[in-house]
Amino acid sequence: MAVEARATEETGIAKGDLLSLYYYLLLTRGVEARIRKLYLQGKVVGGVYGGYGQEAIGVGSAYALRDGDTVSPIHRDMGVQLVRGMSGRRVMAHWMARESGPTRGRDEDMHIGDLSLGIFSPISMLGSSIPVAAGAALTFKQRGQDNVAMAYIGDGATNTGDFHEGLNFAATLRLPLVLIVENNQYAYSTPLAKQFAITHIVDRADAYGIPGLRIDGNDVVAVYKTAKNAVADARRGHGPTLIECVTMRMRGHSEHDAASYVPKEMLEEWARRDPIQRLEDWMTTHDMASQEDLAAARARVDREIDEAVQWADSQPFPNADEVATGVYATEV
Ligand SMILES: Cc1ncc(C[n+]2csc(CCOP(=O)(O)OP(=O)(O)O)c2C)c(N)n1
Numbered sequence: 001m002a003v004e005a006r007a008t009e010e011t012g013i014a015k016g017d018l019l020s021l022y023y024y025l026l027l028t029r030g031v032e033a034r035i036r037k038l039y040l041q042g043k044v045v046g047g048v049y050g051g052y053g054q055e056a057i058g059v060g061s062a063y064a065l066r067d068g069d070t071v072s073p074i075h076r077d078m079g080v081q082l083v084r085g086m087s088g089r090r091v092m093a094h095w096m097a098r099e100s101g102p103t104r105g106r107d108e109d110m111h112i113g114d115l116s117l118g119i120f121s122p123i124s125m126l127g128s129s130i131p132v133a134a135g136a137a138l139t140f141k142q143r144g145q146d147n148v149a150m151a152y153i154g155d156g157a158t159n160t161g162d163f164h165e166g167l168n169f170a171a172t173l174r175l176p177l178v179l180i181v182e183n184n185q186y187a188y189s190t191p192l193a194k195q196f197a198i199t200h201i202v203d204r205a206d207a208y209g210i211p212g213l214r215i216d217g218n219d220v221v222a223v224y225k226t227a228k229n230a231v232a233d234a235r236r237g238h239g240p241t242l243i244e245c246v247t248m249r250m251r252g253h254s255e256h257d258a259a260s261y262v263p264k265e266m267l268e269e270w271a272r273r274d275p276i277q278r279l280e281d282w283m284t285t286h287d288m289a290s291q292e293d294l295a296a297a298r299a300r301v302d303r304e305i306d307e308a309v310q311w312a313d314s315q316p317f318p319n320a321d322e323v324a325t326g327v328y329a330t331e332v
Pocket of ligand 1 (some may be wrong): 014099124125126127154155157158160182186187188249253
């Protein structure tokens, strides 16, 4: 206990929170792995985009939020969805195109959200979620609520006009927006050096007159603590913060992409910094978790994913007569 208390003091995180972060990291990786398997089995159609290796960013940052806050995740943010309350069952129903999924079987990819959980669904147009998140933050401010809008964006999408307009708007009005930039080194096949002339993405924060922080995106504790501080600042009316989380896209852009343009050595180097392994090592060396604790979390995750897939598979597909109901572009 004394050791645990010392470790808590050292890190500023309680054992329960560390175990929760560990659980969500495992769940995120496990859910995505199962979706990939179902895709290879032909049970999931469409593109499969994942965040293998960068799970600490979504999990650690979303864990810093509370009820009433909103998130605007991107296509690699399964962890954000799960931490904010999207159930494994609904995720699986979505990927298996069932009526009980969040888009009622109408859409695919990571286009899922639920406004009742404060999750804005990602759409394909990169960058457009930033003005939407700024709008949510403006609503909080106008209503006098101390809630926060957290937005996510990839390195590539920081180059869009929408990103600039949304962030400039939020900065100028000092809105409660926390922007998490997921720098995973590539925008599809385009490396950072071919995307912009600045040294680091965090340098953009200066241009908007807001604080910017650059952190290790594979360290879930660092992500959580940094996000928590930025969220607290935003709640106090101090305006937006940009947090650049440095990580690596460990698989192709999506499952159809072999990513032969990524140097093998780069992947090998980043594999040694795997966020789940790092948290396991850290917790065990600081006596914050036993091998039994870790095994119990793994068993729980396996059980929950099996159950979610079974449930989703028992759900009906949408009724073909209503397939155009509830979608924006319908045949007239
Ligand atoms: C405005 C816009 N331009 C181009 C695309 C096509 N596109 C989809 S994902 C992607 C790469 C995105 O890279 P990044 O923002 O770094 O995120 P990552 O996929 O690496 O997580 C591109 C170019 C798009 N969806 N929207």
